[in-house]
Amino acid sequence: MNNYFKTYDKKDCNGCGMCALICPKGAITMMEDSEGFFYPVIDKKKCIHCNLCEKRCPNNPSKPNTNQKTYISYCKDDNVKANSASGGMFYPIAKYVIEKKGIVFGVCYDDNLVAHHEYVTNLEDLKKFQGSKYVRSDLRDSYVKVEKFLKQDKYVLFTGTPCQCQGLRAFIKKEYDKLITCEIICHANPSPKVFYLYKKNLEIKKNKRVKNIAFRSKENGWHNQTPIIEYEDYTKEKENSYFNAFVNEMLNRPSCYDCRFCSSKRYSDFSIGDLWGIDKIDSSIKDDDTGISLLNVNTEKGFEIFEKIKDELFIKETNTEEVFSYNHHCNVQPHKNRDDFFKGISDGTINESNIIKYMNKYVKSPLYKKAINKCKRIAKKIINK
Numbered sequence: 099m100n101n102y103f104k105t106y107d108k109k110d111c112n113g114c115g116m117c118a119l120i121c122p123k124g125a126i127t128m129m130e131d132s133e134g135f136f137y138p139v140i141d142k143k144k145c146i147h148c149n150l151c152e153k154r155c156p157n158n159p160s161k162p163n164t165n166q167k168t169y170i171s172y173c174k175d176d177n178v179k180a181n182s183a184s185g186g187m188f189y190p191i192a193k194y195v196i197e198k199k200g201i202v203f204g205v206c207y208d209d210n211l212v213a214h215h216e217y218v219t220n221l222e223d224l225k226k227f228q229g230s231k232y233v234r235s236d237l238r239d240s241y242v243k244v245e246k247f248l249k250q251d252k253y254v255l256f257t258g259t260p261c262q263c264q265g266l267r268a269f270i271k272k273e274y275d276k277l278i279t280c281e282i283i284c285h286a287n288p289s290p291k292v293f294y295l296y297k298k299n300l301e302i303k304k305n306k307r308v309k310n311i312a313f314r315s316k317e318n319g320w321h322n323q324t325p326i327i328e329y330e331d332y333t334k335e336k337e338n339s340y341f342n343a344f345v346n347e348m349l350n351r352p353s354c355y356d357c358r359f360c361s362s363k364r365y366s367d368f369s370i371g372d373l374w375g376i377d378k379i380d381s382s383i384k385d386d387d388t389g390i391s392l393l394n395v396n397t398e399k400g401f402e403i404f405e406k407i408k409d410e411l412f413i414k415e416t417n418t419e420e421v422f423s424y425n426h427h428c429n430v431q432p433h434k435n436r437d438d439f440f441k442g443i444s445d446g447t448i449n450e451s452n453i454i455k456y457m458n459k460y461v462k463s464p465l466y467k468k469a470i471n472k473c474k475r476i477a478k479k480i481i482n483k
């Protein structure tokens with residue numbers, strides 16, 4: 099498969115930043131492009147052509163785990179489930195690690211709503227990782243910190259996208275019994291620059307600061323995924339333009355359209371996602387709209403932990419291929435307006451004062467499509483009269 103250091107094709111780099119950390123001469127810097135994604139740039143004066151960056155790039159993984167099992171699952175604790183994006187599978191795995199006096203890495207927002215990786219050491223702080231932040235997370239120096247904790251013989255759980263987990267394993271290289279990786283099922287990841295401009299546009303429109311964007315609030319149920327925007331004055335609004343553009347594949351990193359981690363074959367100890375299609379997969383399980391997870395246990399280490407936490411979960415083994423056929427199992431295709439949209443982002447035509455308008459112009463919302471279809475039906479009836 100293609101390697102970024104040979105092709106310089108953006109599809110071949112998922113942005114994990116591992117190469118910049120391992121370069122023996124510090125010749126690689128991760129630089130933001132005009133779309134808001136980061137790529138390695140080599141300082142030719144410092145490079146000694148050792149090829150390490152090319153050899154160890156983790157974007158073309160070779161051996162997936164083969165003894166995996168897939169479960170329909172959810173956490174029995176209703177509060178945990180309510181605060182989680184799906185059936186709340188992250189929390190019990192993380193709790194197991196915290197109870198072992200370990201460290202948990204996950205994704206949270208900072209005060210400016212920049213999604214980034216951080217670590218916590220107590221149960222209370224796990225809350226900030228719960229819920230999906232639909233934007234590429236900034237890893238900062240988390241790989242280096244994970245290694246430091248492992249060398250101190252601590253348990254470490256690292257959660258993130260499959261490519262971020264693979265990047266970590268490639269960085270660490272050595273097998274550590276106490277390193278546990280848990281990847282989300284991930285169909286794509288949007289540009290942080292677009293997310294920032296979206297947040298600013300909301301603030302300009304309302305003339306107040308956005309405090310939180312809850313993508314997977316369950317206020318209206320698990321299936322209704324309209325994001326809730328929370329402002330500094332505690333008012334809330336439902337706003338769908340960014341999420342709609344995301345699920346229609348307009349905002350993604352180029353590597354997500356050629357993702358090397360997207361099949362039912364997995365690489366981390368656990369994979370967690372939404373169990374879509376439950377009515378077709380197993381109609382004996384009641385979908386009460388509070389969230390059902392897809393849990394894949396992929397390794398021996400994963401199974402050992404699974405045995406210790408399974409009393410806290412509802413679980414039923416199911417068919418891997420069937421479950422993945424209702425979820426992300428092959429590459430997503432870019433929305434037909436992706437290039438025009440990002441051209442506008444790059445040259446500044448699309449900016450913080452108008453990005454919502456452009457997202458709605460380029461990707462029609464489901465409500466808009468519904469209204470158009472209704473008008474067509476009415477027109478047809480009138481013509482047929």
Ligand SMILES: Cc1cc2nc3c(=O)[nH]c(=O)nc-3n(C[C@H](O)[C@H](O)[C@H](O)COP(=O)(O)OP(=O)(O)OC[C@H]3O[C@@H](n4cnc5c(N)ncnc54)[C@H](O)[C@@H]3O)c2cc1C
Nearest residue numbers: 182183184185186187188204205228229231257285371372
């Ligand atoms: C960009 C993105 C795309 C996704 N695509 C799919 C999909 O196609 N199909 C599917 O079934 N599920 C997808 N998911 C996963 C799903 O939304 C839930 O995150 C997952 O089911 C876990 O939910 P939970 O209830 O078990 O845990 P929660 O308690 O909600 O745990 C959230 C976990 O997600 C991690 N996380 C949150 N935001 C990010 C982020 N930006 N990057 C990396 N990790 C993050 C946290 O660190 C934590 O480990 C996606 C998530 C993201 C962030």
Ligand code: SF4
Nearest residue numbers: 111112114115117155
């Ligand atoms: S995928 Fe990671 S290691 Fe490979 S080129 Fe991109 S940033 Fe570097």
Ligand code: SF4
Nearest residue numbers: 121145146148149151
């Ligand atoms: S070839 Fe070696 S020295 Fe040059 S950028 Fe890659 S890792 Fe660094």
Ligand code: SF4
Nearest residue numbers: 261284286287354357
């Ligand atoms: S779709 Fe693939 S390349 Fe994109 S963030 Fe997810 S795992 Fe990484």
